[in-house]
Structure formats: C-alpha cells, structure tokens
Amino acid sequence: LAKTTQPISMDSYEGQEVNITCSHNNIATNDYITWYQQFPSQGPRFIIQGYKTKVTNEVASLFIPADRKSSTLSLPRVSLSDTAVYYCLVGDERYRANNLFFGTGTRLTVIP
Amino acid sequence: NAGVTQTPKFQVLKTGQSMTLQCAQDMNHEYMSWYRQDPGMGLRLIHYSVGAGITDQGEVPNGYNVSRSTTEDFPLRLLSAAPSQTSVYFCASNRGGGDTGELFFGEGSRLTVL
Numbered sequence: 560l561a562k563t564t565q566p567i568s569m570d571s572y573e574g575q576e577v578n579i580t581c582s583h584n585n586i587a588t589n590d591y592i593t594w595y596q597q598f599p600s601q602g603p604r605f606i607i608q609g610y611k612t613k614v615t616n617e618v619a620s621l622f623i624p625a626d627r628k629s630s631t632l633s634l635p636r637v638s639l640s641d642t643a644v645y646y647c648l649v650g651d652e653r654y655r656a657n658n659l660f661f662g663t664g665t666r667l668t669v670i671p
Numbered sequence: 672n673a674g675v676t677q678t679p680k681f682q683v684l685k686t687g688q689s690m691t692l693q694c695a696q697d698m699n700h701e702y703m704s705w706y707r708q709d710p711g712m713g714l715r716l717i718h719y720s721v722g723a724g725i726t727d728q729g730e731v732p733n734g735y736n737v738s739r740s741t742t743e744d745f746p747l748r749l750l751s752a753a754p755s756q757t758s759v760y761f762c763a764s765n766r767g768g769g770d771t772g773e774l775f776f777g778e779g780s781r782l783t784v785l
Binding site for chain 1: 675706711712713714715716761763772773774775776777778779
C-alpha cells in the first residue's frame with residue numbers, strides 16, 4: 560500500500576497557476592497516480608489520473624517524472640471555486656481491493 | 672443517473688443504539704466501499720466489496736458490518752454505536768476492471784453519537 564506525502568495547505572491568488580506536489584517513494588510498477596478534489600460537505604471527485612510523463616484534461620495537468628516517485632497536479636488560472644482539499648492517491652491499475660490511501664490531502668485556499 | 676445515493680444524510684444516535692447507513696448505486700459497478708472521514712484525518716477505508724456476496728475489511732472495520740446481496744446496494748451497519756463513531760461516512764463505487772478505476776462518491780452521511 561503506497562502512501563503519499565503532500566503539503567497540508569496552500570494559498571493562491573485568483574488567476575494564478577497552482578502546482579501541488581505529491582511524494583510517493585514506494586510507488587509500485589503497476590500503480591497509477593490519481594488526484595481527487597473535495598469540497599466541504601461533499602464526497603471527493605476524480606480530477607485526473609496518469610502513469611508517467613504528462614496528462615492533461617479540461618480541468619488540470621498532471622506531471623510525472625521518469626522515476627515516478629513524485630507527481631505534480633497543476634491547476635491553471637485558479638478561481639475562488641477551486642478552493643477545496645486535493646488528494647493524491649497511488650494504487651494499482653484496477654483498484655481491485657480498493658486499497659487506496661487518501662491521506663489528509665492539501666487544502667487549497669484561493670484568495671480574491 | 673443518480674450515481675451513488677446515501678441515506679440518511681444526517682443521523683443522531685445514542686450510545687449503544689444500532690443503525691444502518693444505506694448506499695445504492697445505479698452504474699452497475701462491481702466494486703463498492705465505505706469510508707469514514709474525521710477532521711484532519713482524510714478518508715479511511717472501513718469495508719469494501721468486489722462483487723455481490725463478497726466483502727472484506729479495510730483499515731478501520733471494528734464496530735461495523737457490511738453485506739452485499741445485490742450489485743446495487745451496500746449497507747453499512749453500526750452494531751452498537753459509540754461516540755468514537757461520530758464521523759462523516761462516504762460510500763463509493765467503481766467499475767473495477769480496466770479503465771481508470773475512478774471512484775464515484777456519494778454525498779456523505781453525517782453521524783453523531785451521543
């Protein structure tokens with residue numbers, strides 16, 4: 560069960576790009592890296608997933624170096640509505656046992 | 672599609688009482704799971720199921736029971752509620768085979784045990 564380390568909190572001004580880095584030194588060969596977003600009083604929501612290099616979707620980008628021991632979630636031009644907790648998870652390709660370690664996540668606060 | 676539906680959204684219990692948190696999904700997902708979330712502790716896995724009739728323990732299973740008689744439903748039973756079980760409970764489901772393995776969460780059930 561690969562655990563992850565993230566900063567506890569981050570602040571950013573509206574319109575800036577935010578990069579949240581996650582450390583996962585014990586990542587296994589079959590593990591994927593997935594990021595979730597959670598707003599207060601809601602369940603987490605999937606943002607992006609990747610295995611190596613770079614993945615981009617309409618919401619975010621995910622950068623994964625060659626050694627895969629860390630990853631960086633990039634949120635372009637954040638707005639107030641991006642204020643949330645962001646979780647980095649590492650798990651095997653099919654999440655068979657649902658053994659995913661959520662950790663405490665990174666609380667992002669976007670300032671006007 | 673409703674996705675993952677949890678009931679009730681709020682519940683107050685007295686110590687020693689029992690209750691069941693309901694979870695239903697309409698996405699035909701094989702895998703379902705229950706998490707609890709306490710302040711400052713992220714989400715911790717209680718129990719999970721990889722298909723009807725199959726369940727297993729997660730990180731914090733004590734004091735909870737589950738069963739999976741159908742693909743759609745995965746109820747969580749508190750046998751004898753304790754104040755330490757005061758928490759927000761989330762049910763999740765995922766397809767469980769290839770694809771991204773994306774977890775779909777319910778809105779949560781906030782439980783207070785007095």
